[in-house]
Amino acid sequence: MFRFSLGKHPKTSREPFSVETLAKSSRLRGANVTQGICPYCAVGCGQLIFSKGGELIDIEGDPDSPISTGHLCPKGANAYQLSVNSHRVLEVLYRAPYSDQWETKTMEWALEQIAQRVKATRDADFTTRDEQGRLLNSVRSIGSLGGATIDNEENYLIKKLLGGGLGVVSIENQARI
């Protein structure tokens, strides 16, 4: 008669719920949700991005996506930490030649400086024709790398501006087609 029963289920009605437990709900209520795509690999998993008050509060899989049906891998599940991360650089940094430290700058200053660098280099090195007289119309001393981790439209703009506009040839990305 002293034997304790393993089959005894506690009765929910007698469980001592706290006030906070009773009110428990997910933080997704009332959040804004947008459909995103995981920024890591090329599977293209659907993500739901939840925000409140202009802040990210959660990123999880999009159950509607026929590719990922709501699932995510550890990196995809970590996407929140890509954005909300104290290591992120949130201001423009500038390192002068031979300096051993960053300086903080404004975006406007950086844009202006970079545009001038591009112009100076391009004006100095633009080649209309090579020694054999072949048409080049190219700048061979400026290059660009990256594109497989950003958006298609950004790739297009890079190619259009640097290639079609400035004549830069070495526009490359991670892909080796």
Add this chain to the structure above:
Amino acid sequence: MPGLGASFGRGAATNYQQDMANSDCILFMGSNMAEAQPVGFRWPMEAKLKGATLIHVDPRFTRMSAVCDLYVGIRSGSDIAFLGGLVNYVLTNDRWFHEYVLSYTNASTIIDEGFRDTEDLAGMFSGFDQQHESYDPKQGHWGFEKSGGGGAEQDGSKNTAQAESAKDEHNPQGHALDGSDDPHTSPSKSTTKPQRDPTLQHPRCVMQILRRHFARYTPEVVSQVCGCKPEEFMRVAELLCTNSGRERTTCIAYALGWTQHTTGVQIIRTAGILQLLLGNMGRPGGGIMALRGHSTIQGATDIATLYDSLPGYLPQPPARDPAHEGLSSYIESGGMPTGYWANFSKFIVSLLKAWYGEAARPDNDFGFSWVPRVDGDYSQLAYFDRMSKGGVKGYFLAGQNPGGGGPNAGLHRAGLRNLEWLVVLDWFETESATFWKNDRNGPLPSEIGTEVFFIPAAAAQEKEGSLTQTQRLIQWHKKAIDPSGDSRSDAWFIYNLGKHLKQLYAGSTDPRDQGLLNLTWDYDFDEQPRLPDGTLSRIEGEPDLEKVLMEINGHRLDEIDPRTGGPRLVSGYSELKDDGTTACGCWIYSGVFPEPGRNRADERKITDNPIQPEWGYAWPNNVRVLYNRASADPEGRPWSERKKLVWWDSEKRSWVGQDTPDFERNKPPDYQPPPGATGMAAIAGTNPFITKPDGLGWLYSPAIKDGPLPTHYEPVESPFGNLLYPKRNSNPTVRFFPGPLNPIAHMPTAEYPVVATTFRLTEHYLSGPMSRFNSWLNELQPEMFAELSYELAAERGIVHGGWMTIETPRGRIEARAMVTRRLRPFVVEGRMVHQIGLPFHWAFAGEVVGGNANDLTALVADPNVSMHESKAFTCQVQAGRLEGQALHPTVPTAHWPTLDPIPDTPASAQPEGRLGHGK
């Protein structure tokens, strides 16, 4: 991916990932899908639950091997031997799909009699140019024999093969960079059909050449070269054969384990041959899945941030003599008379119109001269080689980290140190952003003159845009919040940089500045955009990327859409014209934005169709399974009920089925092109590979620079000679970048006796910029380690969990030793060879830091796509650490992303895990 393009026409994965659930057997080789694409891997797992057999052939027993039904270990770099063995097995045992092969492949095509195979020339094909270490397909007579001419006809009417190579949709490198493909000296585009022998008995027909070529890849030889057992190989072969045919299909999946070799393109080619022979192409559950690693690596290739390619795989024009520098010459050498590439002129003119707008006029060649010409190799590897030697001044990095992740990363950092200025767009202070202060192997900051601008980039959730995933599916992602702090989207930066530059050049009359000044560059939002919660975005000057996508989609410039008052959007590339009345930024994407307000990349409709055609938009033309005409037999009937996808409905006179037909919808199966037909009219109703000039799958493909048939060569660095062709160790056309920073241990090497291969872990991403600043991932794989066998550990006195150093001619790194039986030595050519595995995720910047496997790899390039070889190189290992100070993290540990309470949320709904904080 010319490996696929050369065989089938398009260099992209042929099926969609969900389709892997329809496979009866899947061969994973050169891929570790479960670790690299875990979510994609759920589809193979679904197939397995349904009874499919999963096979993994890999040098390492990985987390994927653990769930596959069969694992076969092979030595890194022996893939062609293994696959060649499979081809040989299929041919000698008569297991090929006769009806499929006869109708849909070029097995019956007869090859020029001047062609000499590797069997005849001890491992070389005919046409090798010793001086340039490259093949001349014309000299080598690689082309198809044309009807009526035999071997005697003029050059001009045959050997179109190497010219065709240039037009293969995904083989932009096919065009010669030195301008030698002058249309007047290179073969003309004949519409003459190649000769065929449907009996396959002609000694020079592709089938017979194939048989002879692969005859030496016997199971015993495979076992000798690969280090696996003949029985293991036979089991794989038997499984593939029994799971192919009318009723069953086998899929082959690969990734960087195939591509990162100096023979990578040919490895993929071998798989292409195998899949064509087994009849698995264009069919549900079949195909070849190229599993790619970056969110829009496909898109970046399509839209072409590549030096030799314009958007839509149009070749970047090469430098040519003044007589042939114009648009017409470019079109002449770029187009093809038959097949889809006959529309070449429409694509390039529409692109020029998209770029230069009004200024692109017929009288100025539509501004074609403003497009820069390529006069050499400007690929990443070659360019960094040049940079390390001091030939480059300015550089932009957008979300890429060559200083940590480039092959021979030390050389890449040396390149960065030689720059005058560098612009880095990123989220975190990566190796490439901090090479001047954090690189232990580099000089002091006071000796580095590079000016560095670090532009904080917006996170993926902080911007909108589209990504093209591994199976060509374009998906739009929306902006959830504004970018934090001063960070801005890369688009914002490029757009505003463009505005600044246009201002700087304003008023210039110099002809060379006209391209920039005429560049259409107006993507401002019509009104300030709003965030999902309805508030106005605080970001000024953000470009409207939907406008960019519309430009990519294309417009009819001569028609006004009453809804917008602007030019009408085109509904697809078939609307494009070459008279300047259409503009289109990337023809293969045309159709993605067919009408105002309808961004098909942003479509999220779930339908009853298991293919889900209304979720996103797949190029081309929303086709999900490429070449799906081949899912039906020559008469247009499904091969079997079980494997039906697209078939000919004779009542509707149309191709119907689940997928969009990758074929002219109303072209009946019995259509035969009239003589002299051009363009798509030249493609018969039984020719599924419509971007090939003959519409056939190419078992024999002269469109590749290192030979029309795959041949086993050893990696550039290998402890072995080539058992199959002892006179020719490595690929004769490999390109080297000689220099003190890039020494190679030429084979067979005794100094570096251990084979090394690099690999990806699920828990990290690339060289770490998107994972080594993330504590939730770092805790899962906190340190660089090297996997090695018990046998090697015992031989070198390396203790599990202790330290070891790994050395190649390029560098030395230290790593923790993971001594495991998942790695085994291989018995190759009768002797034991050890192999180690190196994850490539660590370097010197981040929350966790460690030895960088890419400091060890070499800068060598395969001839087709300038791919390096980090999946097989040689090294020496020993116990112990590197001398000098150990690396330290460059940022402190951040256990929580944030401890701020979730806004507008009561305590009862706050996250459970902030543990006393935040509550």
Add this chain to the structure above:
Amino acid sequence: MASREQELSALPQASDPPRGRLSVLLGRLIRPYLHDEPHGPLPELLGRLIYPFLHGEPPKPQQPTGFYTDTTVCIGCKACEVACKQWNQLPSDGFNWSGNSYDNTNELSATTWRHVKFIEQFSHESPSVPASPDTEESESLLNRWLMMSDNCKHCVAAPCHQACPTGAIIQNEFQNIYIQADICNGCSCCIAACPFGVITRSELGGHSHKCTLCYDRQRDGLEPACAKACPTQSIHFGPIDELREQARKRVEQLHERGVPQAYLYGDVPGETYSEMHSFYLLVDRPSVYGLPDAPFNPWLHMMGDYVRSVAGGLAAIAVLLVVVFLLKP
């Protein structure tokens, strides 16, 4: 087609305490002191004193839910671990390479509620030169890498629940075992009681924490974060009866497909332990996975222990009484 996740955004955030007994009314009175800015030390102290004694109307029982983890399809990707940390905003535990295969998580704890275990089982055979016939693979040799995502077992008769003196641990309306972090005072009895070593006490705040089976998500009709993320559906979530049926079918299927070792751990009550609402499909002995081969509910001994305890005391009192009566003047 909007998923449940998307529907939620339309719901207002719950903020009112549920209506019910008097104590809840009292709760409303002091509520401002609980969650808003404290109005001075005295009301705050008062609030803290009263708070634990407030009870409300417990929710109606729902269909019991749980996890079924099929370890044979686990690919060890650890998505469950990160999804759990992300949803619950748990901290990382620091960066220590364990060398125990790919397991650098090491254990379940207050800050790690999912733990993927890796067990390498490989034959010791080495390839030999020249290959000798003796090294042919023999049937007894194993070549496999087992992976298993471990978590709280949510036992039906849970020792932690029985041990908890404050009622912080409850079996909620889904019959999941839930630690109410606002109640727990860190007495650690649950830690001592758990036969699986699931719970620890956090250094921060000093309370016990463990897998909540995403109680907050379940309340809103969402599945737990780990099960949702799991790419190969090794982790199944659902009504426990359905899961059991599904799992048994899977075991049968595996037996048919040549995996006779497959069995379920914790799906039914045993002699010494109740069934668990998170049960596992395993292919080796439980101890290989770091699970007790035969878990034992300590409460089976409690009555006997009380009897012996009382007897020990009574015996002493009896001795004392006897001596006193015998010797007293």
Add this chain to the structure above:
Amino acid sequence: MHTDSRPQQASAEPLLPERGHEVGYENGPVTKVPGWHGLIAWDALLNGMATGLFLAAAVSELAAPAVFMRVAKVAYPVALVLLLVDLGLLVLDLGDPSRFHHMLRVFKPGSPMSLGTWCLTIFSLPLTAAAALSLLAELGWDFEWARLLAVVVGLLPGFASAAYKGVLLSTNAQPGWKDARWLGGYLTNSALVMGCGEFLVLSALMGQTQAIAILRTAFIVLLVLNVIPLGLLFANLRPIHAQLYTREQQWRVGALIAAGALIPLGLMLLKGSVLSISVAMIFLLFESWLVRAVYVKIPHTSPLEVRSGE
């Protein structure tokens, strides 16, 4: 529960290093050690001293008021002080001491900790009353009936407060602890032994010769009696001790405990002086603490096999 066939571990002869890194999970501890800062050994000791003293005093006083009343009136306040210190330790042992009152949120007789806390709380009331009234009596305000009532009321919760502790520490999943069937028997018995001893010391200090005489005899008998549950307890713990300690270590600790038990017995048999009683008591307390400490240490100690393997 696990009726299906289990595969056997591969038993092939290893060709290479014998112990791989395949450490796996078989040798590791499964359970987690509760974060009781080691105060628990002191808690168990003080709990026994407080409840034991009260019970010894109460039983003696009620049985022979004439002999024991004077000492008892001192014993109750002493017991209260001990109890308060013990309660302090209990609170300190909590992860969040500011939530100590949550213990009284529910009454769960199935939870030894809950039962114990409630008993201790209830016990503390009559004990406080008894102690206060005893002190008041010293000051001349004598409410004898009330004091006796408090003592009587305190008997049951006092006894329960002594009896729960052993069950608390044996009703759990910790290695060793879960097998300690006789811990409760020993601890409750030990509480009474210590209580009797303390009462004896107080009597001696107060020079109550009659009380000393009776209690000395009782103490001797109890000391002997206590060996029985102690022996049974160590029989329960033998398997775990064999895993944790070398034979030599076990002997050494065993000898210490035996000395702690035998020396007071010897001293008591020899002499009844204040000094010998006090010394005996110190030895007894040392032994009692040692037994508790040895017990508490069990789950904190990793098995020899694991230690050697590291």
